[in-house]
Amino acid sequence: MTATESTPSRPALVSTEHSPRLYNDDLAPATERKWGAFSIFNVWTSDVHSLYGYFLAASLFLVAGNTFKFVIGIGVGSLVIYWLMTLIGKAGVKTGVPYPVLARASFGTFGANVPALVRAVVATFWYGAQTSAAAGAIVAFLIRYSGPKHFHETTHLLGHSGLEVVCYLGVWAAQLLIISKGMETVRRFQDFAGPVVWLMMLILAVALSVKAGTLSFSVDMPAKDLATLAKNSTGLSVAPGSLAAIAAIAATWITYFAALVLNFGDFARFVPDEKTLRKGNIWGLPVNLILFSFVAALTTAAASKVYGQVILEPAQISAKFDSFFLVLLAALTFAVATLGINVVANFVSPAFDFANVAPKYIDFRRGGLIAAGIALLLYPLHPWDNAPSFVNAIGSTMGPIFGVIIVDYYLIRKAKVDVAALYQENGEFRFQGGWNIRAFAAAAIGAIFSSLLPVYGPAGYGAALGPYSWFIGVIVAGSLYFGVSGGRSRIVTTTAADATA
Numbered sequence: 001m002t003a004t005e006s007t008p009s010r011p012a013l014v015s016t017e018h019s020p021r022l023y024n025d026d027l028a029p030a031t032e033r034k035w036g037a038f039s040i041f042n043v044w045t046s047d048v049h050s051l052y053g054y055f056l057a058a059s060l061f062l063v064a065g066n067t068f069k070f071v072i073g074i075g076v077g078s079l080v081i082y083w084l085m086t087l088i089g090k091a092g093v094k095t096g097v098p099y100p101v102l103a104r105a106s107f108g109t110f111g112a113n114v115p116a117l118v119r120a121v122v123a124t125f126w127y128g129a130q131t132s133a134a135a136g137a138i139v140a141f142l143i144r145y146s147g148p149k150h151f152h153e154t155t156h157l158l159g160h161s162g163l164e165v166v167c168y169l170g171v172w173a174a175q176l177l178i179i180s181k182g183m184e185t186v187r188r189f190q191d192f193a194g195p196v197v198w199l200m201m202l203i204l205a206v207a208l209s210v211k212a213g214t215l216s217f218s219v220d221m222p223a224k225d226l227a228t229l230a231k232n233s234t235g236l237s238v239a240p241g242s243l244a245a246i247a248a249i250a251a252t253w254i255t256y257f258a259a260l261v262l263n264f265g266d267f268a269r270f271v272p273d274e275k276t277l278r279k280g281n282i283w284g285l286p287v288n289l290i291l292f293s294f295v296a297a298l299t300t301a302a303a304s305k306v307y308g309q310v311i312l313e314p315a316q317i318s319a320k321f322d323s324f325f326l327v328l329l330a331a332l333t334f335a336v337a338t339l340g341i342n343v344v345a346n347f348v349s350p351a352f353d354f355a356n357v358a359p360k361y362i363d364f365r366r367g368g369l370i371a372a373g374i375a376l377l378l379y380p381l382h383p384w385d386n387a388p389s390f391v392n393a394i395g396s397t398m399g400p401i402f403g404v405i406i407v408d409y410y411l412i413r414k415a416k417v418d419v420a421a422l423y424q425e426n427g428e429f430r431f432q433g434g435w436n437i438r439a440f441a442a443a444a445i446g447a448i449f450s451s452l453l454p455v456y457g458p459a460g461y462g463a464a465l466g467p468y469s470w471f472i473g474v475i476v477a478g479s480l481y482f483g484v485s486g487g488r489s490r491i492v493t494t495t496a497a498d499a500t501a
Contacts, residue, residue, distance in 0.1 A: 018423035026364035029096030033272040040280025046190040046340035049197035051133040057296035059233035065241030067217040073249030074293040082285040092265025099263035100356035106408035110434030120353035127346035128375035129384030134338030135167035137315035141331035158380040193340030200333035208302035216301035258398040399473020400446030407478040446477025
């Protein structure tokens with residue numbers, strides 16, 4: 001795979017009719033398509049090769065009971081993720097617009113701010129969570145030494161140790177430096193970060209397997225204790241190794257990507273054609289995700305043999321190494337991994353989403369700064385301590401929105417959107433004063449089934465269907481929206497390539 005560095009440019013949206021309340025240069029259709037298959041591949045390596053990505057994979061490995069069943073569940077989930085990302089990615093390639101602009105076609109020119117801000121909130125949460133995890137990896141390395149350890153134990157601020165605060169601020173600032181340079185710098189950084197993290201994961205797996213004296217494919221633990229540990233780490237109430245467990249693994253793995261499946265068009269819009277998109281997605285999703293998860297499973301199993309306990313966080317595993325070089329390498333790699341996922345998944349989206357609210361005043365860079373500022377304010381509260389539960393919350397929130405957008409684009413509009421009208425206040429997507437009430441009604445009802453019933457409904461509903469809340473939201477909201485809106489859309493043929501005035 002090689003990155004495409006020279007691609008035909010496409011004309012920008014030049015129109016005297018576009019509204020300054022809906023348009024700026026960052027929200028306009030992409031004019032340069034420099035993202036090749038290698039860059040798309042590294043969108044996914046940067047997104048999943050993180051501390052939380054590893055933690056989730058290791059936790060789901062406990063649910064599977066052994067590596068074979070784990071790979072089946074992860075494999076099925078990864079194939080579905082590939083299909084979904086290619087589906088939404090093709091819309092980005094064809095229209096050239098970012099997620100909040102595409103959402104205007106279904107939710108209305110101003111109504112699109114609601115799904116955009118929902119996605120932005122999720123991104124800022126994960127930005128803080130990933131930054132905290134990277135800071136924790138650095139702290140785990142530093143407290144091996146007396147000076148930092150004393151500072152860590154004796155100094156406290158904002159509910160954290162002084163060392164934790166310093167490390168958090170350091171990682172937080174490094175990410176700002178990258179995002180301030182724009183999307184091309186994002187591409188270059190992720191092309192570096194993805195392979196680096198892969199290399200460290202392999203070193204970790206090999207080192208532990210050598211120390212264990214064998215390749216381990218399961219965790220030696222009584223079934224009852226394994227079930228308890230699996231439930232505590234994932235929230236899934238299933239018997240490890242059962243068919244229900246494999247299905248829950250696939251569903252939870254898909255849900256983990258529910259937020260990015262909404263805004264993958266933010267990246268796909270910079271790809272020259274669908275062939276390049278599919279090539280990057282094939283290598284980055286089913287191939288990369290399955291191999292990464294397999295390595296995470298081997299590492300978890302080997303660590304349990306070496307240390308006599310199940311350790312789900314790679315930073316805690318690496319902190320136990322005797323080698324100064326390996327511990328330092330691990331700490332730096334985990335920091336780079338977090339920078340990668342935050343820049344890709346948790347900066348790019350809110351940067352566009354916040355810009356969409358007030359394009360005249362907020363550009364891509366300022367949108368990213370707003371997201372970073374919110375994450376900094378959240379740090380004293382530390383709301384991300386229970387990440388697996390938040391994965392299900394993402395699904396219940398994102399599902400109905402995705403259902404409406406994907407049904408509108410493919411089933412109602414037949415993948416044909418008047419791109420110019422997406423930037424006009426009184427154009428096709430005005431609906432009711434800039435808001436499509438049908439879309440909001442469908443999404444709201446879908447959210448009842450995916451969000452409220454699993455928590456406040458019958459006890460059996462949440463336990464049985466909780467892992468599938470994203471799918472429920474997609475199906476309910478999408479079906480309702482199609483039912484009330486089928487045939488209402490004017491089918492047009494304008495795309496980014498000819499959206500000129």
